Structures are given as C-alpha cells and as structure tokens.
Amino acid sequence: MATLKVPSQVPSPAEDSEQLRKAFQGWGTNEDLIISILAHRNAAQRKLIHETYSQTYGEDLLTDLDKELSSDFERAVVLWTLGPAERDAFLVNEATKRLTKNNWILMEIASTRSSLDLFKAKQAYQARFKRSIEDVAYHTSGDIRKLLVPLVGTFRYDGDEVNMILAKSEAKLLHEKIAEKAYNHEDLLRVITTRSKAQLNATLNHYNNEFGNEIDKDLETDSDDEYLNLLRATIKSLTYPEKYFEELLRLAINKTGTDEWALTRVVTTRAEVDLQKIAEEYQKRNSVPLDRAIANDTSGDYQKILLALMGRDD
Amino acid sequence: MATLKVPSQVPSPAEDSEQLRKAFQGWGTNEDLIISILAHRNAAQRKLIHETYSQTYGEDLLTDLDKELSSDFERAVVLWTLGPAERDAFLVNEATKRLTKNNWILMEIASTRSSLDLFKAKQAYQARFKRSIEDVAYHTSGDIRKLLVPLVGTFRYDGDEVNMILAKSEAKLLHEKIAEKAYNHEDLLRVITTRSKAQLNATLNHYNNEFGNEIDKDLETDSDDEYLNLLRATIKSLTYPEKYFEELLRLAINKTGTDEWALTRVVTTRAEVDLQKIAEEYQKRNSVPLDRAIANDTSGDYQKILLALMGRDD
Numbered sequence: 001m002a003t004l005k006v007p008s009q010v011p012s013p014a015e016d017s018e019q020l021r022k023a024f025q026g027w028g029t030n031e032d033l034i035i036s037i038l039a040h041r042n043a044a045q046r047k048l049i050h051e052t053y054s055q056t057y058g059e060d061l062l063t064d065l066d067k068e069l070s071s072d073f074e075r076a077v078v079l080w081t082l083g084p085a086e087r088d089a090f091l092v093n094e095a096t097k098r099l100t101k102n103n104w105i106l107m108e109i110a111s112t113r114s115s116l117d118l119f120k121a122k123q124a125y126q127a128r129f130k131r132s133i134e135d136v137a138y139h140t141s142g143d144i145r146k147l148l149v150p151l152v153g154t155f156r157y158d159g160d161e162v163n164m165i166l167a168k169s170e171a172k173l174l175h176e177k178i179a180e181k182a183y184n185h186e187d188l189l190r191v192i193t194t195r196s197k198a199q200l201n202a203t204l205n206h207y208n209n210e211f212g213n214e215i216d217k218d219l220e221t222d223s224d225d226e227y228l229n230l231l232r233a234t235i236k237s238l239t240y241p242e243k244y245f246e247e248l249l250r251l252a253i254n255k256t257g258t259d260e261w262a263l264t265r266v267v268t269t270r271a272e273v274d275l276q277k278i279a280e281e282y283q284k285r286n287s288v289p290l291d292r293a294i295a296n297d298t299s300g301d302y303q304k305i306l307l308a309l310m311g312r313d314d
Numbered sequence: 315m316a317t318l319k320v321p322s323q324v325p326s327p328a329e330d331s332e333q334l335r336k337a338f339q340g341w342g343t344n345e346d347l348i349i350s351i352l353a354h355r356n357a358a359q360r361k362l363i364h365e366t367y368s369q370t371y372g373e374d375l376l377t378d379l380d381k382e383l384s385s386d387f388e389r390a391v392v393l394w395t396l397g398p399a400e401r402d403a404f405l406v407n408e409a410t411k412r413l414t415k416n417n418w419i420l421m422e423i424a425s426t427r428s429s430l431d432l433f434k435a436k437q438a439y440q441a442r443f444k445r446s447i448e449d450v451a452y453h454t455s456g457d458i459r460k461l462l463v464p465l466v467g468t469f470r471y472d473g474d475e476v477n478m479i480l481a482k483s484e485a486k487l488l489h490e491k492i493a494e495k496a497y498n499h500e501d502l503l504r505v506i507t508t509r510s511k512a513q514l515n516a517t518l519n520h521y522n523n524e525f526g527n528e529i530d531k532d533l534e535t536d537s538d539d540e541y542l543n544l545l546r547a548t549i550k551s552l553t554y555p556e557k558y559f560e561e562l563l564r565l566a567i568n569k570t571g572t573d574e575w576a577l578t579r580v581v582t583t584r585a586e587v588d589l590q591k592i593a594e595e596y597q598k599r600n601s602v603p604l605d606r607a608i609a610n611d612t613s614g615d616y617q618k619i620l621l622a623l624m625g626r627d628d
Contacts, residue, residue: 198601205599205600205601217531285519286519287481287512287515
C-alpha cells in the first residue's frame with residue numbers, strides 16, 4: 001500500500017552520498033539528482049546514506065540540504081529524508097511553535113501510528129528536544145488536554161482480537177454519554193484513548209448497528225466547537241486513517257492557495273505506509289486521481305518530489 | 315480482487331469431466347471431488363468442462379448435478395457452474411417466481427454488472443426464457459417500475475471520464491428533488507439510471523460537499539417505504555458495490571436462520587469479481603473475517619463449497 005518506488009538495483013550508500021555531494025556543488029544545485037536519489041530509497045537506505053554522508057564529508061546531510069534548498073521543496077526533502085521516528089519528532093516540535101501551533105498534529109501522530117512507532121517517535125522527541133511528547137500534550141488546556149494526554153500516553157494493544165461483549169457494553173456507554181452531551185466524560189475518553197483500534201472499531205460498529213447512526217454523525221452537533229472537531233478527527237484517524245488523510249488532502253488541495261504544510265506532511269509520512277490506499281480513497285471521493293490533483297496545485301521541484309514519492313515520476 | 319483459486323496446473327476438460335462422471339457414479343455421490351474440481355476452475359474452464367461433458371456422455375452436466383445433489387449445496391454448485399451471463403439469467407428467472415419473487419435481484423444485476431456483462435445477461439435471458447429482462451422490469455408496478463425499467467434498459471457509458479460542471483448541476487438537481495420529496499421525479503431517475511457510474515459518483519460527491527449530507531442519509535426518511543429502500547440500494551450498488559454486498563451478507567448471516575438464498579448468490583456471483591474486497595469491507599464492518607462468519611453459520615458440503623469459492627479450503 002506504499003507508493004514509494006525503490007529500484008531493484010540500488011547504488012551503495014557511498015555512491016549515493018557522492019552523488020548528493022555533487023548535486024550540492026558548483027553553480028546552483030542539481031535538484032533533479034537529489035530527487036532521483038532520495039525519493040527512491042526506503043527508510044533503512046536513507047538512514048545509511050545519512051550516516052555515510054556524515055562519515056565521509058564530516059557534515060550533516062540535513063544541514064547541507066537545508067543550506068542548498070528552500071521553501072516547500074526544502075521542507076519536503078528534509079521531512080522525507082528523516083526516518084519515521086525523527087520525522088514525527090520534528091513534526092511535533094513544529095506544532096509547538098507559535099506560527100505553526102497545531103494540536104491536530106499531536107493527535108494525528110498518536111492515532112495513526114502503530115503503538116511501537118509512536119513509542120519510537122516519543123524516544124526520538126526526547127532525544128532531540130530534551131522533553132517528552134506527553135509534556136507537549138500537558139501544555140494544551142481544557143477538554144483538548146483531557147483528550148490529548150491519554151491519547152499520547154497510552155501504549156495501545158495492537159492486535160486483532162476483539163471482545164464482542166465489551167464492544168456492546170461500551171457502545172452503549174458511548175451512546176449514553178453522547179446523548180447526555182457529556183462529550184468530555186472520562187469514560188468516553190477512556191474508551192477512545194485506551195482501547196485497541198480493532199476493539200474500538202468493533203465498538204463503533206455496534207454503535208452504528210444498535211443506535212442507527214455512525215458516532216461521527218452523532219458528534220456533528222457544532223462544527224465550530226474545536227474540541228468536538230478534534231474528537232471526531234481522533235475517532236476517524238483511529239478507525240479509518242485512510243479516510244482521515246483523504247479529508248486532510250482534500251481540504252489542503254481545495255483551499256485557495258493550497259495548504260503545502262499539510263500536503264507535504266501527509267505525502268512524506270504516508271508514502272512508505274498507505275499512500276496508495278489514501279490515493280484510492282481520494283479518487284473515489286473527488287473523481288480526480290490524487291497525483292493529478294497534486295500536479296495541478298503545485299509546481300517546480302516541489303511538485304517533482306511529491307510526484308516521485310507517489311511513484312509517479314517515470 | 316477475486317477469491318477464486320485456480321491451480322497452476324489444471325487437468326484437461328476431458329479429465330475433469332471423467333472425474334465428475336465418477337463422482338456421480340456408484341454408491342452415493344462424491345461431493346468433495348465435485349468441489350475440488352468445479353470450485354477451482356474459472357468461468358472459461360468451467361465452460362469447456364460443461365461442453366466436454368455433454369459431448370462425451372450425451373447428458374447435460376447441470377442436469378446431472380441437479381439429479382445428484384440437493385438443497386443449498388445443489389443451488390450453490392449449479393449457480394457457480396453456470397457462466398456469469400447464464401447465471402444472471404437464472405437469477406432473474408428465479409426472482410420472477412412466486413416463492414422467490416424479488417425486485418432487488420433485477421436491480422442488483424442491472425447496477426453491479428459492467429454494461430457489457432449486463433448486455434450478455436440480457437442475451438442469455440432471451441435465449442433461455444424467450445422474453446426480455448426489460449419485460450420482467452415492466453411487470454413490476456408504480457414507482458418501482460419507473461426505476462427498474464430504465465435501470466435495466468440503459469447501456470451505461472462505462473468509462474472513467476467525468477464532467478465536473480455536469481456533476482455540480484446534477485447534484486443541485488438531485489438535492490432540489492429530494493428537498494421537494496419528489497423521489498420519483500423523472501429528472502432524478504434519469505440521472506441515476508443513465509449516467510456512468512463514475513459520473514454519478516462525482517455528482518454524489520458534489521452533493522455531499524455542497525449540501526453537507528450523503529444522499530443516502532437524505533433519502534433515509536421512511537425505512538418502511540419499499541421504493542425508497544430500493545432507490546437507496548440502487549445508488550449504493552452503483553457507486554459502492556462492495557458496501558452494498560457487505561450489507562447483504564451482514565443481513566443474510568445475522569438473520570435468525572441464515573438467508574442461504576442471498577448468501578449463495580453473493581458468493582457465487584462475486585467470487586470471480588470482487589469478493590476479496592467485499593470480505594475486507596465485511597471484516598472492517600463486523601470485526602469478524604467473512605470466511606469465519608460463513609463457517610459459523612453453515613455446515614456440510616454447502617459450507618465446503620462456499621469456503622472453497624472464498625479460497626479458504628486449503
């Protein structure tokens with residue numbers, strides 16, 4: 001379900017590093033060469049290139065990329081070149097900055113990564129920023145904090161086993177709390193933030209069967225309520241991540257002026273995971289192939305790397 | 315997306331015919347042998363077996379199956395052995411009989427088959443039953459007839475091209491008619507029964523974007539209205555066939571006593587098409603793998619052939 005295309009014969013990390021070094025030298029930068037290498041290596045291969053480059057030239061590849069490139073293209077190349085855990089740490093850090101402050105990023109990372117990947121992101125964040133992701137969650141306030149702190153803190157069971165009796169009773173519980181408009185009730189938050197994704201999905205299926213509406217519809221009472229919107233997005237990203245990301249992309253692309261910040265994040269974080277599935281969802285929901293929609297809304301090297309990560313630069 | 319498993323080395327039609335003949339002879343019938351052959355041959359291979367059997371033994375394979383087998387297992391083997399067009403003709407004929415009368419079958423065949431496959435089903439029906447499928451549609455009445463006649467009669471454009479301006483204007487049109495509760499309005503029916511599936515999907519996406527609800531929700535005004543239910547099922551089966559079939563299976567399996575009639579129809583008509591996708595949809599919506607749900611609800615040879623057609627008899 002990944003879109004990343006890696007050639008069957010990959011040059012050695014030393015060769016790739018040498019080519020990257022060449023791309024940085026002389027008059028101007030050879031962006032096409034950078035894309036042709038980095039956008040066609042998987043996480044393990046990029047890590048080796050990163051290490052080899054540092055050892056060979058005594059400089060950090062990311063620092064050199066930062067020096068040579070700029071704006072949207074730079075952010076895409078840097079985010080992509082990072083490993084998944086370091087990238088998540090980077091995104092969380094961005095989301096705490098004044099200009100790019102965004103509670104959704106924390107929710108997205110906590111909800112759409114596997115338990116182990118979330119754990120690795122937490123380690124990477126600690127190692128780099130000398131504080132914990134949980135601490136970031138604590139720095140929010142009100143209901144949003146009530147949701148984010150356990151969401152980020154739980155090491156969710158990742159398996160497929162489902163307890164149907166529990167699913168029934170918790171569907172009833174969720175329905176009661178929602179009927180009472182107790183959207184921030186601790187029992188409701190406990191179910192959403194601690195149950196395995198498979199269990200939560202079973203619970204929400206029962207909810208739908210038993211009470212006639214999807215939970216998302218029942219929570220759609222006030223589209224201006226920031227907490228309710230975040231809660232709905234949390235539920236969607238836990239149970240239907242490809243639909244969550246499709247909606248993010250739809251909003252990013254349809255926005256006047258394109259939201260490159262979100263577009264780059266989704267493409268770079270999902271290209272090795274489920275971007276194929278997200279693209280299918282996108283085409284079904286928008287009647288336009290995702291790569292064509294992205295091509296129409298972007299240009300230059302930024303467009304080239306996004307399409308390359310979608311496996312569409314041949 | 316098919317679930318049918320065909321071995322890499324397939325015996326000749328003559329060998330398969332001989333084995334089937336053996337399965338019918340002597341004391342009792344060898345059901346396992348029948349399953350091991352027929353449930354692992356594709357439509358073209360089954361057609362050759364059917365022809366070879368007739369030529370070799372001077373009897374019709376289907377007649378012999380009919381003589382040797384009984385009840386749910388028989389219907390499953392016969393439906394499966396038929397080619398897709400002959401099977402659809404058989405199903406339409408069943409649906410016109412007093413005890414198994416069902417307008418949904420006609421809708422299902424008209425909506426979920428490709429234009430060419432629907433055309434072939436019409437030819438097969440004419441050849442075998444000496445009347446037209448359109449004639450069957452005309453023998454319904456009221457609003458149901460207004461829907462079924464053009465649904466069955468249209469040779470829909472099957473391509474992917476979509477006209478977005480048209481999608482917008484027709485989304486508006488559908489919304490107006492639904493707001494007026496003019497569910498049987500000729501313009502609404504024209505859009506649903508004649509537009510390509512891709513175009514209709516684009517229209518319904520616009521509808522959802524523009525008016526805040528899926529059309530299915532807006533048509534969910536009276537769950538006892540037979541016409542409205544058929545209209546909603548038509549729209550779902552045209553745009554999300556895997557969800558339509560998932561729901562059919564869910565209802566068939568969850569019913570007290572299991573609806574074998576529907577279960578057999580879905581498994582035999584989709585095993586060479588999209589049963590894999592339907593099974594994924596089923597598991598997501600019910601938190602149980604489809605093959606396990608079917609195994610729990612069926613038994614004996616009937617269970618064996620259904621699981622074989624799902625690729626799960628190894």
